[in-house]
Amino acid sequence: MRLSDWLKQNGKTVAWLAEQVGRDRSFLTRVKNGEAKPSVDVAAAIQRVTGGAVTAVDYVTDAEEAAPECPLAEMGAQ
Numbered sequence: 001m002r003l004s005d006w007l008k009q010n011g012k013t014v015a016w017l018a019e020q021v022g023r024d025r026s027f028l029t030r031v032k033n034g035e036a037k038p039s040v041d042v043a044a045a046i047q048r049v050t051g052g053a054v055t056a057v058d059y060v061t062d063a064e065e066a067a068p069e070c071p072l073a074e075m076g077a078q
Contacts, residue, residue, distance in 0.1 A: 001053045003032045003046065010050075021045040 007017065014032055018025040023042055030036035031046075038046060043056035 001050075001058065003050075003054050003058075006050050006054050007032065017046070017049065020049045 003017075006012075007014065014029050015025050018028050021028065021042060022045070027036060031038050031042075037059050040056065043059055047055050
């Protein structure tokens with residue numbers, strides 16, 4: 001679920017989220033608008049605050065980021 005959708009459905013503001021997550025409102029506004037990606041820690045905090053409705057995976061857009069190659073597999077190919 002998109003963060004903007006969750007905020008709207010739950011009647012919450014970015015200011016409220018910023019207080020819960022401990023980040024500034026302007027950064028979280030950029031995250032909400034898709035202009036910035038949160039760090040792993042911030043994404044985890046958003047997931048916690050939204051009760052799992054918005055997950056860290058929701059911010060991954062590249063399949064390679066979601067499942068990077070295993071370095072051990074590369075070693076076996078040598």
